[in-house]
Amino acid sequence: MRITDVREKTFSIASPIANAYIDFSKMTCSVVAVVTDVIRDGKPVIGYGFNSNGRYGAGGLLRDRFLPRLREADPKTLIDEANDNLDPFRIWKTMMSNEKPGGHGERSVAVGTVDMAVWDAVAKIAGQPLYRLLADRYRDGQADDKVWVYAAGGYYYPGKDHKALQAEMQSYLDRGYRVVKMKIGAVPLEEDLSRIEAVLKIVGDGSRLAVDANGRFDLPTAIAYAKALRPYGLFWYEEAGDPLDYALQAELAPHYANPMATGENLFSHQDARNLLRYGGMRSDRDWLQFDCALSYGLVEYLRTLDMLKAQGWSSRRLVPHGGHQMSLNIAAGLHLGGNESYPDVFKPFCGFADGIAVENGYVGLPQAPGVGFEEKSELFSVMKTILD
Ligand SMILES: O=C([O-])CC(=O)C(=O)O
Ligand SMILES: [Mg+2]
Numbered sequence: 001m002r003i004t005d006v007r008e009k010t011f012s013i014a015s016p017i018a019n020a021y022i023d024f025s026k027m028t029c030s031v032v033a034v035v036t037d038v039i040r041d042g043k044p045v046i047g048y049g050f051n052s053n054g055r056y057g058a059g060g061l062l063r064d065r066f067l068p069r070l071r072e073a074d075p076k077t078l079i080d081e082a083n084d085n086l087d088p089f090r091i092w093k094t095m096m097s098n099e100k101p102g103g104h105g106e107r108s109v110a111v112g113t114v115d116m117a118v119w120d121a122v123a124k125i126a127g128q129p130l131y132r133l134l135a136d137r138y139r140d141g142q143a144d145d146k147v148w149v150y151a152a153g154g155y156y157y158p159g160k161d162h163k164a165l166q167a168e169m170q171s172y173l174d175r176g177y178r179v180v181k182m183k184i185g186a187v188p189l190e191e192d193l194s195r196i197e198a199v200l201k202i203v204g205d206g207s208r209l210a211v212d213a214n215g216r217f218d219l220p221t222a223i224a225y226a227k228a229l230r231p232y233g234l235f236w237y238e239e240a241g242d243p244l245d246y247a248l249q250a251e252l253a254p255h256y257a258n259p260m261a262t263g264e265n266l267f268s269h270q271d272a273r274n275l276l277r278y279g280g281m282r283s284d285r286d287w288l289q290f291d292c293a294l295s296y297g298l299v300e301y302l303r304t305l306d307m308l309k310a311q312g313w314s315s316r317r318l319v320p321h322g323g324h325q326m327s328l329n330i331a332a333g334l335h336l337g338g339n340e341s342y343p344d345v346f347k348p349f350c351g352f353a354d355g356i357a358v359e360n361g362y363v364g365l366p367q368a369p370g371v372g373f374e375e376k377s378e379l380f381s382v383m384k385t386i387l388d
Contacts, residue, residue: 001086001125002075004044005035006067006114009386010057013346017155020185020216022054029349030057030110033386034117036086038125040369047121048373048383051113052293052322053346054264058110066095066110085125088118092299101270108267108296115297116326116371124370130326131365134333138302146362147331148338150210150235151175152323153345154182154199162198169202172343176358178208179235181340184225185213193228206232215239215265219248226256236261236287244271250280261287264321267295269303276311283313287337291321298330305334323350325372332365348378 013029034047051058070078073094080087095111123130135143151172154165165182172180182199184192196211203209211234217225222240229237236259241248243265253260262279266272272290275281281288288308292301305315316337320327323342331339341358342350353366353375366375374380 001079001084002037003034003070003078003086004037005033006070006117007033007035007386008059008062008067008113010059011382013053013349015345016157017345018157018186019155019183019212019214021214024053026056027053028057029053030059030062030113031383031386032062032113032117033383034114034121035387036121036125038121040124040127045121045124046387047117047119047124047370048386049113049116049118049120049326050293050324050349050383051109052291052324053342053349054321055106055109055294058106058113061107061110062114066107066114069095069097070114080122083126085122086118088115088122088297088299091115091118092297104267104271104295106267108300109294112293112295112297112300115299116293119298119326120371120373127369129365129367129369130329130371131331131333134329138334142335144332144335146364147328147336148319148361149177149328149341149358149363150179150181150319150338150361151177151343152181152212152340153342154180154195155345156183156186162195165195166198166202168344169199173203175343176360177341177343178361179210180208181210181212181235181238183214184211185216189221189224189228192225196229196232200232206234208235210235210238210261212238213240215242217241219251222248222252223255226252230256230258234258238262238289239264246275246278246280249275250278253280253282259285259287261289261319263289264291264294266290269300269307272304273307273311276308276313283311283317286317288313288318289321289340290318291327292330293322293324293326298326301330325352325376328352328363328365329371348376348382351376351379 238261318336323340366372
């Protein structure tokens with residue numbers, strides 16, 4: 001068994017939306033295909049992966065360093081002999097050879113993208129949906145058959161008034177979501193409060209609305225928002241300050257007793273550990289949003305899960321950023337608290353398999369082998385062009 005080809009192609013996911021920190025007018029996304037010589041249903045098994053929104057495609061890093069290392073490796077060193085499959089851990093080690101620790105930068109995006117494709121291939125070779133394979137290997141066969149998801153949107157874009165924001169949120173509720181998320185921090189506090197109140201008129205209760213500042217605030221601004229948000233009893237207050245400013249997060253906590261969330265821009269288990277060591281995050285109410293696709297993949301995410309356990313955190317406090325099917329499989333197979341969903345933005349990389357509806361805030365998973373990309377026709381028709 002061997003990898004016969006591995007390819008990357010960069011796609012545009014540009015749109016006019018903006019959060020408090022960036023607009024997405026030039027956003028791109030890498031897709032990777034890992035082609036194997038294993039035949040299933042008369043065809044070679046091909047694993048696919050892509051990187052999450054918010055970080056740009058990693059084609060340069062992939063072409064310069066990570067894909068050549070895989071191509072040059074002795075195929076025998078990439079195999080899991082016990083399971084007669086590819087070995088994601090050995091593949092990860094090969095990709096990371098001659099890489100110094102620390103300063104994680106964005107190579108974690110490149111490696112995370114390949115890692116997704118490798119796990120997709122591994123599950124296809126095993127003939128199982130990925131979440132079942134993960135539950136069998138790591139959770140005594142116990143998988144969740146549905147996953148809690150929330151609808152992320154509420155972006156700023158030119159000309160978007162309260163009415164449009166309310167219509168967007170109403171449409172998420174109409175599609176079965178119970179909790180929605182909106183952006184804050186790109187306009188003055190008073191204006192954000194009026195946007196929030198407009199959305200509360202639609203969702204009814206603060207416990208059904210999360211807000212996301214995308215790391216925009218300094219400590220005084222984060223505290224001013226905390227004080228203003230507190231009475232609403234929101235689902236969570238996300239990424240108030242710079243993702244690496246653990247002291248800010250810790251100093252904010254006493255000002256905000258309600259749940260907070262952060263972690264989407266921490267790309268390694270060491271950075272995640274620093275958040276738990278120094279960020280004042282509270283294991284009884286706060287949420288952690290590490291996204292495997294941006295942070296060295298599931299091989300690294302398993303280390304993060306071990307670290308979390310050692311620090312006394314439940315895996316149910318994890319709700320990954322990114323709204324992709326890979327994290328949905330991880331959530332179901334490894335017992336996370338839920339997953340993000342983007343019903344309308346970042347198409348076609350957002351959303352779940354065709355014909356699987358959100359019901360009362362929960363979504364099921366397709367039963368096809370792999371991550372389930374082939375079950376999402378709009379996405380797969382784009383993904384497969386990488387091999388043309
Ligand atoms: O706007 C973004 O960069 C995405 C984001 O923060 C989220 O989904 O939580
Ligand atoms: Mg966010």
